[in-house]
Amino acid sequence: MSTAPSAREPLPGEGSNGDPSSGYARLRELLIGPEQARLEELQRRLDDPRVRTEDLSQVIAEAISLRLRRDRSLQHALNPLVEEAVRISVARDPSILANTLFPIIGAAVRKSVAHALRGLVESINQTLERSFSLESLKWRLAALRTGKSFGEIVLTHSVRYRVEEVFLIHRESGLLVGHVARAGQILRDSDQVSGMLTAIQDFVRDSFTAAGGEELQTADMGEFTLWVQHGPAAILAAAVSGAPPHELRGLLERTLEQIHRDFAAPLNAFKGDTSPFAAAQPLLQGLLLGRGEAAAKPRRRGFFLAAAAALVALIAAGLFWLIQHQSRWDKLLLRLRSEPGIVLTSAEESWGHYRLSGLRDPLSADPETLVRDSAIDPARVTAHWEPYVSLHAKFRAERRFQAEKDALEQEALRFPLNSAQLGAEQLIRLDDVEAHIVNLQQSMVGQRLVIEVRGHTDPTGKEDRNETLSQQRADAVVKALTDRGISRDAFRTVAMGSREPMRRNVPAYLSDLNRRVSFRVITEGAP
């Protein structure tokens, strides 16, 4: 540019010289000067990388989207770049990519694990089912005898499934190229269904972000299952009733592989003409396996259901019985442990038989009654009780009562011959009797105490006289005691006559002892 003005400006006198070359240069400059300037400007822009970068930045986005619309070469070109970029990103800071993937990785892992587990469970179920059945033993023998694999035998003999329909579908177009069915179709319109199947396939693939090269393999519809096997050019689908053995999956796979081998050319060039696939029909026919009868199957299932229900009921009843017994047993033990005067040292239970052992105060409640109360068969219970004396308050009172009772019943007030008058020397005894009765009355709880005052005579004399005398003696004692402040209600008098001598056939001096009044302590239920 710097040369341009000098070239344009003629030197003084030069132009008047009429130099032809200078005139030409001037003319040239006049004609192409502006264009040359533009060219130089363009040259500058092309040479300056900064300017070029700026220019490119203005159009690059549009250029890429334009190219993407035209073909896919940009994707291929960028592919290594993206891969390398991801690799560098991970190498530099894995957390960025990890955080980006975080929202979807859970779903992907879940799906993958669920898929693997489903397959595992299916095969475990069938293995278990087969390992324990008589039928499977028969099949294993048949496999040994015929030299076929166990899987093959299962496929041909299993009665729990039946392949009802088989579809061979051209993968890309979803058009049905082969179809075999037993009498009576399950699916409504095989052509439309096969189309929908591929469409749903796409739908599933698009819907699951995690479903990377995975395919829809199974669709369940009540009793029927649709098993789908995918190949690069064709899809094989089998509608099966009942529970197909997983060996069927392998057979579908092998058949589809063979179809791909034998019909590679027609599959790749498929334009809607299904005639070349007529030859595949026998292969598809071979898949119509199983012989489960539609009528037999539900009954079978019903039988199994009933058997399972009965088993469950039995187990439930057993459990109920066990729980009930356990609860009765626990209750009994609790009762025994809380019962005063019983110390349970061991309680064992084995096979419906119970063993109890411990200490027992003779005054305590009868353990056998407790067992009976608890609704446990006493025959099932063996008990060993070591006697002991309990210091429990309840027994202390009872023991005192018993002691007073014994003491009172030992007492006897003597009378002279043919007399109902208590002698003075008997008054000390009467003190004792009174004390015993007062003690008895004090230790009495919840029951009515009756002191039976019995008058006796010696065997001499007439019996009717003795009767009267014994009554008089009893009355005299009761009177003496009521005089001392004991309620008359506490006494009951009995005239014994000479019917109950202290000793029989004794010398006369000893028979004097029979002239007496004795006591019986009676407790009566309700007060």
Place this chain on the structure above:
Amino acid sequence: MIQKKICMVGAFGVGKTSLVARYVHSIFSEKYQTTVGVKIDKKVVQSHGEEVMLMLWDLAGEDALTTVRPAQIRSASGYILVVDGLRRQTLETAIDLQRRVTEVLGSVPFVCVLNKADVRETWEVHPGELEALVAQCWTVIETSAKTGAGVEELFQTLADAMMQEHHAADSTTRAIAG
């Protein structure tokens, strides 16, 4: 029997499903379209004395939210571009769709349908625009899913075009083989 896959494409609400419903009795409910994105019906037609089974893939309407999935249109032997005469915008969508479908399928027979012909006087699409398309070798047919006008003709036209293509391809392969 020859089978041919046909896709119905077009903007949302142009009447694709109504056209198919006018033409066939469907075993699938329309729910499929909104859930799976496609509904498939079939119709057997005669073309030059030959039976052709048409599998009609009625794709969910094109709008900002849904885009044509290549997996769905792949391997189609022909397609129908549906335009709502009442909405100019749908014609633009159709032109765009035609380009995108061609990217996937290459050059296959198709018919452009101007639907809602029963209310032709209120159309927003001008005849001049249609002439421009016909000049580009588009087959344009006016239909009315409401009255049924043009519907049979539409499918017949497409079936004939596809069968012509089919036999042309056959003879080409034969010629190459020979």
